[in-house]
Amino acid sequence: MDWQLPKVRNRIQLLALFVLGAILAGAAELPFGGWIQIPLLTLIWWQLHKSNQQAFKHYFVASMSFGLGYFVLGLWWIYISLHDIGGMYWLLSVAAVFLLAGGMALFFSLASLSIRIFKDSPISGLLLAANWVLVEWLRSWVLTGFPWMGLAESQVNGPFGAVAPYLGGLACTFLVVWASWQLYILRKQVRVGGISLLCIFLLMPAFSWWQFTKPQGEPLSVELIQGNFAQSLIFNPDGVFRQIQFYDQAMKSSHADLIVSPETAFSWPETNLPSGLLDSLQVFSNQSQSTLLFGIIGRRQNPPDGREFSNRALGIGPNAPTYQYDKSHLVPFGEFIPPGFHWFIKAFSVPLSDFARGATDQAFFPITRSGQDPIYAAITICYEDVFGSELASRLRESNKPANLMINITNLAWFGASQAPAQQLRLSQLRSLETGLPALRATNTGITAVLGPDGKVLAQLPEFTQGTLTAKVQAYSGKTPYVAWGNTPILSISCLLLILGLIRQKRF
Structure with missing residues (x-):
């Protein structure tokens, strides 16, 4: 033997x-x-x-x-x-x-x-x-x-x-x-x-x-809203409406310079949202002088590729045109269907799983405050902050300097797992690479504020409904990694x- x-x-x-x-x-x-x-x-x-x-x-x-x-x-x-x-x-x-x-x-x-x-x-x-x-x-x-x-x-x-x-x-x-x-x-x-x-x-x-980046302007007051809504609600119109109501009221109850809600906070297509909702948010922004950023399902008119919907971040500033950022780096199978794999998607019920892809050179999000220069934020949606070289390329090639980063995410898809902690570490690494502070607004966690050195300055507990209030210092400058990739x-x-x-x- x-x-x-x-x-x-x-x-x-x-x-x-x-x-x-x-x-x-x-x-x-x-x-x-x-x-x-x-x-x-x-x-x-x-x-x-x-x-x-x-x-x-x-x-x-x-x-x-x-x-x-x-x-x-x-x-x-x-x-x-x-x-x-x-x-x-x-x-x-x-x-x-x-x-x-x-x-x-x-x-x-x-x-x-x-x-x-x-x-x-x-x-x-x-x-x-x-x-x-x-x-x-x-x-x-x-x-x-x-x-x-x-x-x-x-x-x-x-x-x-x-x-x-x-x-x-x-x-x-x-x-x-x-x-x-x-x-x-x-x-x-x-x-x-x-x-x-x-x-x-x-x-x-x-x-x-x-230190390759330095503080710019006065600190910004921010509120990051964590709704903690179960992902199963997206299959229930009443549940979706309750979620929309919550984020609408939560944003209108804030008095911060910047108010951020997570990815797909409004999880209906933009054209199907309750009548007057976006107009009322614009009126609130004008009156309060607050800037709002939140996730929605974008809708394109007569798309040439047949993909009607997009994973979108919508920004509303005081007396300013509406800003939009469409997610560029999509998740295979979750957000777009690779050719020949439609049978796989049919094996389980996930709506809106074939999104349009946003451009890689979209403008940064302007945040304005009375008497101060605008602050520009580089927006990422969900796992886009995994790709450090893509983010560095956006910062390097933009005609406007980025002063902070904002990631909006919905990780309710993954329950009580280590996925939120994994993505938090990825966001920390992105701040280290770029020398910029970062804001993370998530549905179930981990909602957090990160410093330019990647350190967590404040965060909310997972699976709780709440608002994270903080003062955030914007930064200017570029690290060698941003310059060279x-x-x-x-x-x-x-x-x-x-x-x-x-x-x-x-x-």
Whole structure:
């Protein structure tokens, strides 16, 4: 029976990697998750390195195993939207979660291949980090991209967040992977691994010395409204009307400079809203001198592509034209149907799931106050704040400077899961990258105010109905990341891999 021992060992290793991947995902939710993930990755490299002597097939499956564990735990909230809200059969919902997790794990497997390819290289840690960066960048745009649950966002609670204003979240990812590899080689190269780790950790505080953005004007009084309405209400006209009434009354009860309600606060098409509703909000804005921003279902007249509706943020300012922002980066299957997949949408009941796509160069939202210069806000809707390079590009190419960011979101689709906390960390990373404060107005949470350093300044508890009142300081200026985007870190990564391949051929 000795011949069966290798098979048993292999299966134990695959299970261990799956469990380690799940623990790695769970660690992101902890207060110092960005620190904890580094030694966990070290354990994963140790397990994968043991597979180097085995067939490529086993190595590939092993590297897939930890990615599958990571994404199954990190993305299980998709089951809630498909089964609990959408009404999809539970087995099909489970399969969809595993299918998406498997697709994401494939990227992690590709990123891990450099351990096998460059196993004898003296710079194997740098090559692994470079490959990981390129694969994560690939994950952000293949099939419209889904870079959720990357290693970078945990660095808002980790050692490498300070590099985000310079080189972005991908640079944080690079350092996390590199540091975890240096920790791995300590067992054989104590001096090299120890000195390099000590140097990088001592260097990190220096990145916080420079501030690239500065306060502009007087602080802005804001109110962020969290309605806490169950997603099931969208299937009930009476429930939708109660939601519209709540947000209408809540906004009209405020006296702040800026009042923000979440995504689809008014969840009927714009032309079907109660008569006079938008006009009455304009009258309130004129009288109170308050600026309003809220989510609606936009409606286009005679659309050339046949897509009549859009996911829209509508802005109403005192004695000003109505502002609108249509969501540009749509969620596959949730907000648009990829060609050939209409059968999938028919498996569960989600209305308005084929939205029109907004332009990428839409103007920023002007917020005016008497006697002061306008403040401009970059608007994102829901998971658009996952895409840091797209946001940086908008800030870089706009003819008006952005002074803060506003994200409106409805995560009621995902119930009591870790999805709101995950998106909050992504918003924190966006503030770090851009040096701008951010406002998050959500239906069920997490409604929050973020500083230009990504710190949470105030927030409401999840699943409560309430209003978050705060003073927010606008900022002006651009970080190096906004100016350069991902070009520097991608160039460094490409050069490192070219160097590694040249050296591999020589030896």
